[in-house]
Amino acid sequence: MFENIKPMDIEKRSFAIITELLGDTQLDPENELVIKRVIHTTADFDYVENLVFSPHAVGKGIAALREGCDIVTDTQMAKAGINKTILGRLGGEVHCFMSDPDVAAEAKERGVTRAIVSMERAAQLSRPCVFAIGNAPTALISLHELIEAGKLDPALIIGVPVGFVNVVESKELFLDSPVPHIIARGRKGGSNVAAAICNAMLYQIMR
Amino acid sequence: MFENIKPMDIEKRSFAIITELLGDTQLDPENELVIKRVIHTTADFDYVENLVFSPHAVGKGIAALREGCDIVTDTQMAKAGINKTILGRLGGEVHCFMSDPDVAAEAKERGVTRAIVSMERAAQLSRPCVFAIGNAPTALISLHELIEAGKLDPALIIGVPVGFVNVVESKELFLDSPVPHIIARGRKGGSNVAAAICNAMLYQIMR
Numbered sequence: 001m002f003e004n005i006k007p008m009d010i011e012k013r014s015f016a017i018i019t020e021l022l023g024d025t026q027l028d029p030e031n032e033l034v035i036k037r038v039i040h041t042t043a044d045f046d047y048v049e050n051l052v053f054s055p056h057a058v059g060k061g062i063a064a065l066r067e068g069c070d071i072v073t074d075t076q077m078a079k080a081g082i083n084k085t086i087l088g089r090l091g092g093e094v095h096c097f098m099s100d101p102d103v104a105a106e107a108k109e110r111g112v113t114r115a116i117v118s119m120e121r122a123a124q125l126s127r128p129c130v131f132a133i134g135n136a137p138t139a140l141i142s143l144h145e146l147i148e149a150g151k152l153d154p155a156l157i158i159g160v161p162v163g164f165v166n167v168v169e170s171k172e173l174f175l176d177s178p179v180p181h182i183i184a185r186g187r188k189g190g191s192n193v194a195a196a197i198c199n200a201m202l203y204q205i206m207r
Numbered sequence: 208m209f210e211n212i213k214p215m216d217i218e219k220r221s222f223a224i225i226t227e228l229l230g231d232t233q234l235d236p237e238n239e240l241v242i243k244r245v246i247h248t249t250a251d252f253d254y255v256e257n258l259v260f261s262p263h264a265v266g267k268g269i270a271a272l273r274e275g276c277d278i279v280t281d282t283q284m285a286k287a288g289i290n291k292t293i294l295g296r297l298g299g300e301v302h303c304f305m306s307d308p309d310v311a312a313e314a315k316e317r318g319v320t321r322a323i324v325s326m327e328r329a330a331q332l333s334r335p336c337v338f339a340i341g342n343a344p345t346a347l348i349s350l351h352e353l354i355e356a357g358k359l360d361p362a363l364i365i366g367v368p369v370g371f372v373n374v375v376e377s378k379e380l381f382l383d384s385p386v387p388h389i390i391a392r393g394r395k396g397g398s399n400v401a402a403a404i405c406n407a408m409l410y411q412i413m414r
Contacts, residue, residue: 001376002348002373002376002377003372003373005372005373006318007314007318007319007320007321007345010320010372013371013372014370014371014372017371017372018371040370040371041369041397042369042395042397043369043370043371043374043393043394043395043396044251044395075287075288076287076288077284077287077288077398077399077402079287080282080283080284080286080287081282081283081284081398107214111213111214112214113214113217114214138214141209162248162249162250163221163247163250164220164221164224164225164247164250165210165212165217165220165221165224166209166210166212167250169208169209170209186250187250188249188250188251189250190248190249190399191284191288191399192284192397192398192399195284
């Protein structure tokens with residue numbers, strides 16, 4: 001009943017099955033490992049169509065991570081899922097300000113989401129950052145405003161919030177943006193997808 | 208373009224949209240909030256069909272959590288996603304043994320997955336537990352063996368690993384089990400789904 005397979009071979013076999021199931025579907029070679037890792041994480045082949053990449057977004061993300069850039073995310077789940085061992089070896093770290101007590105206090109006082117305050121904090125980091133947004137559309141909207149106002153110049157925006165209120169629209173903000181971006185069009189996405197995209201890039205640098 | 212909505216109202220509005228999109232689909236009232244929270248987490252309506260509940264699994268899970276049982280999970284992501292504030296107020300905590308150095312060492316020595324060793328550790332906990340498995344089919348297989356051997360009597364098994372190798376089969380092990388279970392049939396699932404199911408139960412106890 002069960003396939004007898006060594007622990008270290010499970011992932012390789014999974015990717016082989018995904019490739020088989022993709023059949024004749026052609027993937028852009030630069031984006032292929034990102035798309036396949038998202039499918040590996042979700043078992044959802046809709047991401048073949050949903051994921052949109054600005055020109056050389058993956059290459060630019062990999063270059064930034066290789067130079068030791070940090071990752072900012074909007075959930076503790078994405079932070080938990082990102083491979084911090086590889087990121088750390090490259091000189092980077094993951095930031096998530098969502099649970100900081102002063103972020104919560106400021107958000108409550110201003111009547112805005114914690115995600116907005118978190119992104120404003122992140123814009124003050126002195127290092128270049130990849131933003132991996134898997135949950136809050138307000139984080140993406142805030143990032144868009146900070147970029148428009150010239151207050152932020154991110155290395156890459158991974159915009160993959162999931163949900164039903166303002167999610168689709170927040171992602172569409174970036175579709176024509178000159179900022180390097182990887183967006184999951186539509187309602188789907190999530191912290192797991194955000195982490196998977198980061199890891200797909202990290203694993204291409206170092207395994 | 209964006210719906211103007213207060214942060215505290217976003218979740219309520221999301222659930223209203225999910226209800227609207229479900230249309231005439233009838234959900235078992237006992238399972239409704241679990242199914243809707245999984246859809247809220249994934250934007251994937253396949254879970255209406257995929258999620259299988261043993262009789263009163265949700266009620267039994269809620270009863271166990273209310274009495275202060277612990278939750279054991281197979282990923283740091285699920286641990287990060289579970290509402291530990293509510294769980295703690297009820298007297299429970301979340302365990303994830305996957306990253307423990309001695310678990311990794313033992314798994315390597317025996318040539319088995321860390322998930323198997325983690326579940327064996329969990330079976331030694333003296334407290335009743337809900338198991339929330341979102342990643343490793345070998346964790347589910349191990350739990351099934353421990354139960355069959357009379358070494359484990361879990362309060363509830365949430366079996367929602369995602370993937371392509373032994374995943375579907377590992378979940379089917381529980382479909383006829385007398386042990387209370389919530390299973391996501393097929394390839395889909397994930398740490399986010401495991402956490403969402405735990406939180407759906409925790410939120411029904413306390414908000």
